Structures are given as structure tokens and as C-alpha cells.
Amino acid sequence: xxxxxxxxxxxxxxxxxxxxxxxxxxxxxxxxxxxxxxxxxxxxxxxxxxxxxxxxxxxxxxxxxxxxxxxxxxxxxxxxxxxxxxxxxxxxxxxxxxxxxxxxxxxxxxxxxxxxxxxxxxxxxxxxxxxxxxxxxxxxxxxxxxxxxxxxxxxxxxxxxxxxxxxxxxxxxxxxxxxxxxxxxxxxxxxxxxxxxxxxxxxxxxxxxxxxxxxxxxxxxxxxxxxxxxxxxxxxxxxxxxx
Numbered sequence: 436x437x438x439x440x441x442x443x444x445x446x447x448x449x450x451x452x453x454x455x456x457x458x459x460x461x462x463x464x465x466x467x468x469x470x471x472x473x474x475x476x477x478x479x480x481x482x483x484x485x486x487x488x489x490x491x492x493x494x495x496x497x498x499x500x501x502x503x504x505x506x507x508x509x510x511x512x513x514x515x516x517x518x519x520x521x522x523x524x525x526x527x528x529x530x531x532x533x534x535x536x537x538x539x540x541x542x543x544x545x546x547x548x549x550x551x552x553x554x555x556x557x558x559x560x561x562x563x564x565x566x567x568x569x570x571x572x573x574x575x576x577x578x579x580x581x582x583x584x585x586x587x588x589x590x591x592x593x594x595x596x597x598x599x600x601x602x603x604x605x606x607x608x609x610x611x612x613x614x615x616x617x618x619x620x621x622x623x624x625x626x627x628x629x630x631x632x633x634x635x636x637x638x639x640x641x642x643x644x645x646x647x648x649x650x651x652x653x654x655x656x657x658x659x660x661x662x663x664x665x666x667x668x669x670x671x672x673x674x675x676x677x678x
Contacts, residue, residue: 455530460499461522462537463492463512470496471540474514475641475663481507481524485609486639489663503527512538513643515661515673516547519624543645546657546675565654567675569661574668577601577615580648580656580676599650602670603634610638610664616651626657638664654678 463474476498478488490500492512507526513519517540527533545552546567566583576587577598586598599618603611611634614620619630623640626647635646637660644660654676661671 456501457503457505457527457529458499458501458532459488459503459508459510459525459527459535460497460532461510461512461535463496463498463514464537464539465517466539466541470494471514471517472496474498474512474517474538474540475643476500477511477639477641477663478503478508479511479639481509486665489665505529510535510538511639511641511644513540513641515642515659516543516550517541517643518543518645519641519643540643543643543659544657547659548661548673563677565676565678568673570672570674571669572602572672574602574604574610574670578672578674579650580658580674581650581652581654583674597651599648599656608638609636610670611636612646614648618651619649621647637670640664650676 463471465471472492472494474492476490477486478500480487488500488503490498492498505528507524509524510522511519520538520540522535522538525533525535566581568583570578570583570585572578572585576585578585578600580599597616600612601615603613613634614632619632620635621628621630623644623646630649640660641663642660646658648656648658650656656674656676659673661673664670
């Protein structure tokens with residue numbers, strides 16, 4: 436027994452002290468400087484897509500995430516109806532607190548849920564909106580943004596639905612929105628970018644992330660992430676489709 440204790444003590448000395456791990460803190464505000472409570476915060480290691488750590492801003496807009504392994508990270512913070520913002524390439528060290536400062540969020544736009552945009556010109560405006568609302572999409576199911584319908588393999592043939600995107604998992608759990616039936620999609624948070632037919636990975640996204648879809652009928656759908664994209668088998672989206 437005594438010999439075993441000596442061996443364990445010697446092994447611990449050779450291994451050295453365990454890393455203390457670090458912390459990250461910051462503040463989430465709007466463009467006026469007012470705090471944004473409950474904003475979702477995600478930490479992503481450098482050269483890695485999956486989110487490693489998650490946190491949430493408190494009532495004063497301050498967030499603190501503890502128990503972080505040393506390394507280089509980027510951070511994303513967001514909350515609808517605000518567009519997410521990020522802090523890139525900062526280092527977390529053993530036993531230290533890294534302050535990323537203020538993450539300022541701007542409004543996502545008139546399409547975001549809860550936002551009302553008034554037109555004061557007095558000129559009649561054409562009604563360009565075709566459909567809008569929330570859809571909850573399970574993995575291996577699809578969403579039609581022209582009709583606001585969700586279809587799954589067991590129902591697609593029966594109802595003859597034609598989803599614009601399928602929600603798929605691959606490569607060890609990575610989550611993708613995959614265009615279907617001739618639809619096209621932009622990269623996340625880049626609706627002004629060129630539409631493409633390639634799948635878009637969304638498992639680093641959360642509230643305030645958005646993308647745009649050119650539907651199979653040629654319309655434009657502004658699609659916003661409502662909740663964290665994580666192990667939950669349902670991804671919640673809000674969309675506005677226009678002509």
C-alpha cells in the first residue's frame with residue numbers, strides 16, 4: 436500500500452499541475468449602449484466549426500463563461516431581433532480571465548420578429564410579402580418557405596410537398612441546411628452574397644444568425660435562426676418570403 440502511494444505521488448509530480456482553465460467575460464449592448472439581457476454567447480475554438488462552450492448574458496448584459504481550456508477562440512453573441520456580432524481570435528490562458536469588451540448588436544431589419552417598420556412617405560407600397568412565420572424543422576425534414584410548410588420523408592410523398600431546404604446531419608453530427616428542388620442559399624449572415632447550391636453548415640449558429648434562400652419558385656426567403664442549434668433534434672426558424 437505504501438509503495439502504491441509513493442508511485443502515485445511520483446506520477447503526479449511528473450505530470451505537473453492540472454491546468455487551471457480560464458474564463459471569458461464581456462458585455463452585450465445595442466447601438467445606443469443599452470445592455471441586452473439574455474443574449475446567447477457561443478465560443479468556437481480556432482480551426483474548429485463546432486461550438487465548444489455556451490453562455491448567456493445576465494440582466495445587465497454581462498456574460499461570464501468559466502472552465503475554458505486554454506487556446507485561441509472566436510465568440511458569437513446574438514438575440515432576436517438583433518443581428519449577431521462576433522469577437523475573433525482571442526486567447527484564453529490558464530487561471531486568467533479574458534475580457535473581450537463590448538459586443539454591440541444592431542437590429543436585424545424589418546423582417547425580424549417583433550420589429551415594426553413604418554413608411555412615412557405616404558406613397559402606396561406594393562405588397563411583396565408572400566409568407567412569413569415560424570417553422571420548427573426536425574433533422575431529416577425539410578421546409579418550404581413559399582408556403583410555410585414542413586415535410587419529412589414519411590409525409591413528403593403523401594402530400595407532394597417540395598421543400599426548399601432539408602435539415603441534415605453528417606460528419607459526426609455537423610448540421611447542414613441543404614438546398615433542394617432547385618433552391619439556392621447564401622452563407623450565414625451574408626444575404627448580399629451570391630446564391631449557391633451547396634449545403635450550409637449551421638451548428639455554430641444561434642439567435643440573430645440569418646441567411647437567405649432563393650426558393651424553388653424563384654422567391655426570396657429571409658431566414659433567421661431563433662434558438663441555439665445544438666443537440667436538440669428540432670431547429671427553430673423564422674422566415675419572411677417576398678416576391
